[in-house]
Amino acid sequence: MTSFNTLFNRMFQEKSRTVYLIFLIQVFASFCFTIFAAFSLHGDFNVVNDTAKEAINPIIGSLAIFASIVLVTSFPANFIYWIVSSIRNEKINRSQTWRLIPISDTKFLLSNFGTAFLSYIWLEILEFVIVAITALPLFLSSGEIKTALGHANWKIDAQSCWQMLGALVLIILLGYAWYAIVSLLNLSSRSIIDFLPNGSNKFLIFVVRVITIVVVIWLLGYAGNALIGATNQILSLNISENMGMGPVLIQFLVFDAVLTLIDIFLLNKFVEAKQN
Amino acid sequence: MSKLLTVKDLTYKKNQKTILKDVNLNLTSGKIVALLGENGAGKTTLMRIIAGVAKNYKGTVNLEGATKEDERKAKLSFTDGLTGFSDSTKIKEVDRFYATIFQDFDENEFTELRKFMHLDPEMKLSQLSRGMREKLIIALTFARKTDLYLLDEPFGGIDAMARKKIINSIILWKDEKSTILISDHFVNEISSLLDEVVIVKDHTVLEHKSAEDVRQNHKTIEEYYESFYTDEDDE
Numbered sequence: 001m002t003s004f005n006t007l008f009n010r011m012f013q014e015k016s017r018t019v020y021l022i023f024l025i026q027v028f029a030s031f032c033f034t035i036f037a038a039f040s041l042h043g044d045f046n047v048v049n050d051t052a053k054e055a056i057n058p059i060i061g062s063l064a065i066f067a068s069i070v071l072v073t074s075f076p077a078n079f080i081y082w083i084v085s086s087i088r089n090e091k092i093n094r095s096q097t098w099r100l101i102p103i104s105d106t107k108f109l110l111s112n113f114g115t116a117f118l119s120y121i122w123l124e125i126l127e128f129v130i131v132a133i134t135a136l137p138l139f140l141s142s143g144e145i146k147t148a149l150g151h152a153n154w155k156i157d158a159q160s161c162w163q164m165l166g167a168l169v170l171i172i173l174l175g176y177a178w179y180a181i182v183s184l185l186n187l188s189s190r191s192i193i194d195f196l197p198n199g200s201n202k203f204l205i206f207v208v209r210v211i212t213i214v215v216v217i218w219l220l221g222y223a224g225n226a227l228i229g230a231t232n233q234i235l236s237l238n239i240s241e242n243m244g245m246g247p248v249l250i251q252f253l254v255f256d257a258v259l260t261l262i263d264i265f266l267l268n269k270f271v272e273a274k275q276n
Numbered sequence: 277m278s279k280l281l282t283v284k285d286l287t288y289k290k291n292q293k294t295i296l297k298d299v300n301l302n303l304t305s306g307k308i309v310a311l312l313g314e315n316g317a318g319k320t321t322l323m324r325i326i327a328g329v330a331k332n333y334k335g336t337v338n339l340e341g342a343t344k345e346d347e348r349k350a351k352l353s354f355t356d357g358l359t360g361f362s363d364s365t366k367i368k369e370v371d372r373f374y375a376t377i378f379q380d381f382d383e384n385e386f387t388e389l390r391k392f393m394h395l396d397p398e399m400k401l402s403q404l405s406r407g408m409r410e411k412l413i414i415a416l417t418f419a420r421k422t423d424l425y426l427l428d429e430p431f432g433g434i435d436a437m438a439r440k441k442i443i444n445s446i447i448l449w450k451d452e453k454s455t456i457l458i459s460d461h462f463v464n465e466i467s468s469l470l471d472e473v474v475i476v477k478d479h480t481v482l483e484h485k486s487a488e489d490v491r492q493n494h495k496t497i498e499e500y501y502e503s504f505y506t507d508e509d510d511e
Contacts, residue, residue, distance in 0.1 A: 001346065001347070001350050001379075002350075002377055002378070002379070006376060006377065007377070009376075010373065010376055010377060092360070095359060095360040096329055096356055096357065096359060096360070097356050097357075097358060097359060097360025097361065098360050099328075099329050100327065100328075100329060100349055100354060100356055101349065101377055101378075102346050102347070102349035102350035102378075103346055103349075104346045105345075105346075194290055194291065194332070195291070195292070196291060196292070197291050197292040197293070198291065199290075199291040200291070268331075269331060269332060270331055270332050271331065272324070272329055272330045272331040272332070273324075273329040273330075274359070275320065275324070276356065276357025276359050
């Protein structure tokens with residue numbers, strides 16, 4: 001049997017290739033935009049810090065522009081990653097090459113979701129590192145920025161720490177929910193298509209996909225509201241003090257768990273690997 | 277010979293069409309078995325169910341005590357079309373994937389088989405002809421050390437000379453105890469290898485005989501196989 005770690009590492013390797021490709025395109029596009037911006041500014045880089053008393057070095061200014069463009073392009077790049085990785089996840093779910101791996105469907109699905117999300121984190125880290133490196137010279141060379149950073153209050157109280165941690169967990173749960181919902185849509189519609197007569201008819205497949213999306217979204221909305229209501233009721237009965245993000249995190253945790261169980265059930269019982 | 281594979285009362289439907297009905301099959305260790313039947317008879321589906329990649333069937337499949345799909349997958353090696361890899365993947369990368377994922381994958385054995393098939397590890401999948409791709413699939417399948425090998429029409433695109441060479445070598449690549457279930461249209465070419473013949477017709481296993489019995493009662497295995505369709509041709 002193949003271990004979860006082995007499969008997870010292998011899937012992460014495969015998916016990180018998509019990350020590198022998107023990141024390289026993003027960096028190249030940012031580089032092109034920076035050159036364009038540098039020419040447009042005619043050497044006056046004070047636009048990157050209009051409070052600066054002395055003229056900004058062209059290289060430092062260009063790097064700062066590059067950093068800000070990488071930061072801006074990270075939004076479409078991340079969006080593209082989410083779409084591409086979702087499609088890749090679903091291809092893996094139906095790939096005979098991957099499904100022949102001797103591992104349980106539960107571990108297979110969790111590894112598929114987990115590696116897609118970890119690869120996203122990896123993309124974020126790469127973007128953060130390049131923005132930090134290219135923006136650093138401006139911070140170090142600018143007296144005003146150094147002074148402003150020196151006066152900033154860096155003390156973080158315990159409540160802020162918990163809020164940051166809660167936000168981080170919420171992002172993870174939201175990301176996981178996205179992959180689980182996409183899989184639910186794909187796996188449920190595939191199960192229905194394999195059941196219906198004349199399932200290879202493209203029009204029928206299109207109709208089933210559309211109906212499934214509408215029904216699943218309606219059901220998720222309904223279930224989500226019911227879950228929020230139930231959680232609020234339970235928590236308000238037992239806990240009187242302010243729990244911050246606690247209830248939201250619990251709601252998403254339950255939501256993700258239920259979706260995962262349905263996905264595993266569909267993958268285990270109905271959705272087979274695509275025939276070569 | 278010990279019991280290896282037991283398929284009991286297997287029924288499989290897809291899109292409300294019956295593909296397999298009440299299939300019963302028993303295979304023992306150390307045999308080379310041909311799975312014969314016309315196109316659409318259900319040979320590939322039967323192999324996919326045994327391999328654990330086809331779902332929603334009724335009945336049981338037991339491979340050396342393993343009834344769960346993930347346990348079965350660990351005990352068998354199935355010819356896969358490598359569709360999970362992009363066309364830009366090199367042979368050496370496919371080799372690495374198999375070596376990482378399958379504990380029973382023997383890299384030295386694969387290197388030998390790859391050399392035998394004249395495959396360059398630097399070649400990308402997109403550069404392979406159909407025949408070369410099938411040679412790679414055979415090499416990957418046999419590089420795993422398992423109890424059961426499922427070969428689904430493995431020689432279709434391979435030229436006649438290479439096909440003969442591969443078929444003659446198959447017996448050397450397999451472990452004495454392991455069994456090969458092979459579906460193919462080139463019945464005559466593989467007939468010398470065969471220990472048993474399974475005929476799939478009318479959505480079920482119609483006959484399962486030893487090759488020796490067939491040879492005693494018929495001229496060749498091909499004639500035996502064709503005899504199941506003679507009546508239909510006459511009509």
